[in-house]
Amino acid sequence: MIILGTAIFILTYLAIAFEKKIKVDKTASALAGSVLMLLTVLKEHGQNTGHSQFSAWNQHADFDVIFLLAGMMVIVNALRESGVFQYVAIKCAKLGRGRPLPILALLLVATAVLSAFLDNVTTVLLMAPVTLLVAAELKLNPIPFLIPEILASNLGGTATLIGDPPNILVGSTASKIFAYTPNVNFDFVSFMKVMSPIVVIVMIAFVSVIMLVLRGNMNVTAEERARIMELDEIAAISDKTRMWVGLIIMLITLSGFMLHSLIHVEPGVIAMGGAALMLIATRADVEESLAKVEWNTLFFFIGLFVVVKGASAIGILSFLGSKLAEMIGNPTAIAYIAPIVVLWISGILAGLMNNVSFTLAALPIIESLAENFYGLGSTGAIPIQAESMYWALAMGACFGGNLTPVGAAANLVVINIAERNNKEISWGKYLKWGLPTAFGSLLLATGYICLFVYFHHPY
Amino acid sequence: MKLSNFISNQFVLTGASAKTLEGGKNQLVELFAKHTEYNTTDIIDAMTARENLGSTIIAPGIAFPHIRESFLKDFYVIIGCFPEGLPAKDHTEPVKLVVFYLVPEGKSNLYLRVMAAITRLLSKPDGIEKLIQQKSSNSLIDYIKKNDIPVGEIVTARDIMNTNYTFLESKATLREAADMFVSTNTADICVTDDSGNFLGTVTTGRLLKVGIPDYLLMMDNLSFLKTFEPFQDLLKKEQSMNVIDILKTDTPAFQPDTPMIQVAGKLVDGHNEFGVVLDGKKLIGTITKLDFIHKVVRV
Numbered sequence: 001m002i003i004l005g006t007a008i009f010i011l012t013y014l015a016i017a018f019e020k021k022i023k024v025d026k027t028a029s030a031l032a033g034s035v036l037m038l039l040t041v042l043k044e045h046g047q048n049t050g051h052s053q054f055s056a057w058n059q060h061a062d063f064d065v066i067f068l069l070a071g072m073m074v075i076v077n078a079l080r081e082s083g084v085f086q087y088v089a090i091k092c093a094k095l096g097r098g099r100p101l102p103i104l105a106l107l108l109v110a111t112a113v114l115s116a117f118l119d120n121v122t123t124v125l126l127m128a129p130v131t132l133l134v135a136a137e138l139k140l141n142p143i144p145f146l147i148p149e150i151l152a153s154n155l156g157g158t159a160t161l162i163g164d165p166p167n168i169l170v171g172s173t174a175s176k177i178f179a180y181t182p183n184v185n186f187d188f189v190s191f192m193k194v195m196s197p198i199v200v201i202v203m204i205a206f207v208s209v210i211m212l213v214l215r216g217n218m219n220v221t222a223e224e225r226a227r228i229m230e231l232d233e234i235a236a237i238s239d240k241t242r243m244w245v246g247l248i249i250m251l252i253t254l255s256g257f258m259l260h261s262l263i264h265v266e267p268g269v270i271a272m273g274g275a276a277l278m279l280i281a282t283r284a285d286v287e288e289s290l291a292k293v294e295w296n297t298l299f300f301f302i303g304l305f306v307v308v309k310g311a312s313a314i315g316i317l318s319f320l321g322s323k324l325a326e327m328i329g330n331p332t333a334i335a336y337i338a339p340i341v342v343l344w345i346s347g348i349l350a351g352l353m354n355n356v357s358f359t360l361a362a363l364p365i366i367e368s369l370a371e372n373f374y375g376l377g378s379t380g381a382i383p384i385q386a387e388s389m390y391w392a393l394a395m396g397a398c399f400g401g402n403l404t405p406v407g408a409a410a411n412l413v414v415i416n417i418a419e420r421n422n423k424e425i426s427w428g429k430y431l432k433w434g435l436p437t438a439f440g441s442l443l444l445a446t447g448y449i450c451l452f453v454y455f456h457h458p459y
Numbered sequence: 460m461k462l463s464n465f466i467s468n469q470f471v472l473t474g475a476s477a478k479t480l481e482g483g484k485n486q487l488v489e490l491f492a493k494h495t496e497y498n499t500t501d502i503i504d505a506m507t508a509r510e511n512l513g514s515t516i517i518a519p520g521i522a523f524p525h526i527r528e529s530f531l532k533d534f535y536v537i538i539g540c541f542p543e544g545l546p547a548k549d550h551t552e553p554v555k556l557v558v559f560y561l562v563p564e565g566k567s568n569l570y571l572r573v574m575a576a577i578t579r580l581l582s583k584p585d586g587i588e589k590l591i592q593q594k595s596s597n598s599l600i601d602y603i604k605k606n607d608i609p610v611g612e613i614v615t616a617r618d619i620m621n622t623n624y625t626f627l628e629s630k631a632t633l634r635e636a637a638d639m640f641v642s643t644n645t646a647d648i649c650v651t652d653d654s655g656n657f658l659g660t661v662t663t664g665r666l667l668k669v670g671i672p673d674y675l676l677m678m679d680n681l682s683f684l685k686t687f688e689p690f691q692d693l694l695k696k697e698q699s700m701n702v703i704d705i706l707k708t709d710t711p712a713f714q715p716d717t718p719m720i721q722v723a724g725k726l727v728d729g730h731n732e733f734g735v736v737l738d739g740k741k742l743i744g745t746i747t748k749l750d751f752i753h754k755v756v757r758v
Binding site: 080081083086090125128129130132133136137227230231232233234235236238417420421 | 672673674675677678679680682683684685686687
């Protein structure tokens with residue numbers, strides 16, 4: 001059964017990694033893998049004893065994550081229809097007074113900020129078309145706008161619990177693992193406290209380098225600048241009432257996230273509450289709103305949760321964890337080394353194989369690593385020292401998503417949009433930007449993790 | 460059921476003549492009124508009202524006037540042959556054959572089936588000429604009997620399709636397509652290969668899309684954009700791009716014997732305005748939603 005489970009796990013991950021080559025959508029592969037796991041490994045290991053096959057899905061998939069994603073999708077789609085995001089993108093272009101570099105800087109900051117609170121794919125879907133328009137009006141090559149925008153989206157998403165799927169996964173799992181460990185939290189506020197500072201640092205460095213690299217390369221005429229100033233951002237808002245109602249509900253939802261650990265309500269419940277409120281308050285066509293939910297993404301998560309649960313059940317992930325622990329060595333001597341190793345391995349592997357798939361598989365490995373290093377406390381709780389490895393995983397997976405075109409979902413979405421507009425972003429073109437950004441941000445994160453360990457868990 | 464069973468020799472006028480098409484049609488109305496209890500004025504009023512909606516000349520030299528009225532108790536077909544021709548307004552070729560259909564409410568399907576059978580009769584080699592040259596009503600009925608045209612049990616795609624469609628070959632340029640859209644005033648043009656096999660359709664939407672960048676179509680709202688000039692790309696590419704490059708390949712396709720309900724269902728449910736009728740792969744006709752309105756809803 002171990003061989004069978006390992007084969008299902010590896011084949012599913014390979015199918016996901018090579019979805020374009022084998023022409024099988026990654027969601028279909030994840031669902032197929034999950035069904036095979038349920039019929040073999042998870043059945044054999046008694047993981048679903050006393051449960052029907054139907055409730056097995058519920059048992060193995062993390063529905064806090066699924067509902068959090070679904071709820072945010074509904075909220076953002078409803079808000080999107082008001083035109084507010086298009087307004088923001090056009091406003092950035094106009095604030096830059098039609099000058100390419102200031103426009104790019106503002107678009108990057110806006111993308112990062114929006115990504116922190118919306119999912120990255122939605123953000124780039126909103127920003128990329130306006131960016132292409134701005135580049136066309138300025139008669140500039142849009143690639144130096146689009147690739148940095150992808151990178152900014154992945155960087156910005158790192159800042160919050162809801163910004164990037166790896167953070168949602170780390171937050172949900174780590175909250176449960178550290179539930180009995182005092183002074184350790186992986187709630188929305190903790191993510192803001194721990195992740196935002198490094199994101200701000202990385203963003204400042206990133207935007208500065210981009211400005212330096214592109215200075216002098218983007219010259220436009222007064223007429224072209226004037227065309228940008230002709231854009232009427234106010235007209236982009238198609239429904240003011242919906243915009244204000246949507247923004248208020250978004251604010252209420254974000255406040256709910258900030259308070260969720262105090263009021264003991266899971267983020268998934270808060271997101272769905274916000275979604276329900278949005279549907280009621282905007283009198284939205286529910287059928288149409290739900291049709292816009294990215295079901296493909298949700299089912300990908302559900303399938304992958306089960307595949308990873310199967311792999312955990314046969315112990316291959318904990319085995320990998322213990323092997324990694326052996327390689328790293330004595331935990332007391334490597335208080336700094338463990339999170340740094342996690343950060344870099346996560347960064348590179350997430351970039352190579354897609355950060356969501358990687359994070360899901362990495363979580364049980366990190367748990368095993370933590371147990372190997374620090375053992376379980378008297379209450380069975382994971383010791384506080386293991387906390388830094390989870391933050392390192394979140395940073396590594398999110399920053400690593402920038403490494404290659406397949407590192408994160410937003411990368412492929414923008415590449416596809418560029419292609420549809422006759423602008424090819426090849427692997428080579430992408431890597432010129434992605435590689436230095438990913439390694440640069442991982443380097444800055446290394447220093448940040450060391451400071452985190454130094455101040456939080458001194459040995 | 461045979462076509463000859465629907466045509467009574469008392470409702471056939473052969474070797475007739477009149478100065479105008481209107482005059483010819485009035486002769487048919489009088490013939491009909493003479494053998495029935497219906498009032499000539501009622502019939503002419505109904506026919507005029509229908510004519511006001513559009514010409515009923517379906518092909519050069521042939522007119523199919525028709526009325527659908529609740530006062531009609533049965534379905535009637537009246538045939539008038541005018542060998543010398545009837546001058547018709549806006550048509551260069553005089554009308555030599557007038558087939559007048561009087562349809563009671565609820566008999567639209569029968570009308571379509573009979574009309575399709577008559578069309579099949581006329582499409583035989585020299586079918587129109589032979590019919591027009593008949594010397595008497597009895598010989599005309601005999602001619603129809605001899606040809607043994609069946610009236611189908613159900614209305615099929617063949618019965619409602621347009622055979623007078625426009626098409627382009629796959630090598631045609633976008634410019635040719637644009638010209639054809641303008642000259643024919645249609646929104647869909649069929650595209651075929653050299654052998655007449657159907658490949659797909661080119662639509663006005665697809666043509667215009669060439670001139671609008673994809674990123675603009677991704678935006679929810681373009682009201683913020685006032686100075687952007689679309690279609691520059693289209694004007695640049697209209698001679699270098701072929702219709703095959705913008706081909707729509709999911710146009711609903713039907714076989715000639717596909718029942719009308721299935722055709723209607725596909726066009727209505729699938730939000731398609733246009734379908735094609737194929738004999739194997741060969742294009743033999745087109746059907747639009749408007750055809751249903753013209754031929755079924757508003758007979």
